[in-house]
Amino acid sequence: MKQLLLNGEITKVERDLQRQVVLDNPIYSRIKQQGKSLSDKRFYSTSLFNQIRWMLGWNTNIVTDQGDALIADLMAETPGQTKVDNTNGHITVGTGWTGTTPKQNETVNTPTDSPEELDATYPKLKGAFGAANDNVTQYRSTFEAGDLNASGIDEAGLGNHATEATGDNLAYGEISPSVDVTTADTLQVDWEITFLGA
Numbered sequence: 001m002k003q004l005l006l007n008g009e010i011t012k013v014e015r016d017l018q019r020q021v022v023l024d025n026p027i028y029s030r031i032k033q034q035g036k037s038l039s040d041k042r043f044y045s046t047s048l049f050n051q052i053r054w055m056l057g058w059n060t061n062i063v064t065d066q067g068d069a070l071i072a073d074l075m076a077e078t079p080g081q082t083k084v085d086n087t088n089g090h091i092t093v094g095t096g097w098t099g100t101t102p103k104q105n106e107t108v109n110t111p112t113d114s115p116e117e118l119d120a121t122y123p124k125l126k127g128a129f130g131a132a133n134d135n136v137t138q139y140r141s142t143f144e145a146g147d148l149n150a151s152g153i154d155e156a157g158l159g160n161h162a163t164e165a166t167g168d169n170l171a172y173g174e175i176s177p178s179v180d181v182t183t184a185d186t187l188q189v190d191w192e193i194t195f196l197g198a
Helices: 002-006 012-024 065-074
Strands: 042-047 052-063 090-094 136-143 150-159 169-181 185-194
Touching: 052 065, 065 169, 090 136, 090 185, 150 185, 169 185
Parallel strands: none
Antiparallel strands: 042 052, 042 185, 052 169, 090 150, 136 185, 150 169
16 A cells, blocks of 8 residues: 555555555454553554554653644744644654653654554644544554564654654654564554643
8 A cells, every 4th residue: 555655656645544444354454452651652563463462551652852842833933943833744653762761862763664654634633623532633654564574673753854863753652561563564653742741
């Protein structure tokens, strides 16, 4: 599907709809939840061979120092930084969690592959403006089968560039316990940020 998108044969929306058919169909996949953090961050991974690979919660997830600055920049009359939007937003997973100063992480420590762009219609508000959850922004990226082949994935970053080291990290999180993903797996990453005001 990724190649069809790159060749211009299908749109981002069409690709995401095709992905969702696979993820939602119990014949092809099952999703199981193991734990849930207070911030409600989740990882999903499903196999086309009807095997659950993993789903887990975040133990540590934080808007980084760069993320704070990105949000402040958005409030300026003329923002100067790149937004984490549908055009520029990407999620990267890696294997280098150390637990040392995650608030200061500007990238994932050891990326496993290229960042994955956000799915069509993301980011979006969880609730309508003025209603419950209107202070929660949702992000989603789907790594297709073949995109990842890594053992010990234990970190993720939400950033604003297709090249991890070039962009800014809005948020950084630990994945615990660490997990293995093969080329047969499709990995859907759902990320929520709740803005509490401080």
